Amino acid sequence: LEWVLGNKLLVGTVNGNRKHFEQGLAALASGEMMFPGVTQKILTHKIDGIDDPPGILKQLEDPTALKTYVEVSE
Helix, strand or coil, X not given: CHHHHCCCCCCCCCCCCHHHHHHHHHHHHHHHHHCCCHHHHHEEEEEECCCCHXXXXXXXXXXXXXXXXXXXXC
């Protein structure tokens, strides 16, 4: 709710390279330092691995998902 009322924005990208990925991680880390706990609120849905494409697509259609992410390894 604070994100909506506070007019906060987090922008993602597709087709980024390694530098863009590293910049995104740095931005998330910076946001977490400024607003502790915000990362857990943003990253709402985790997908374990990439072995079930139909299941992944189904989860991406979840209207409650703010930001879905894929964990490819631990």
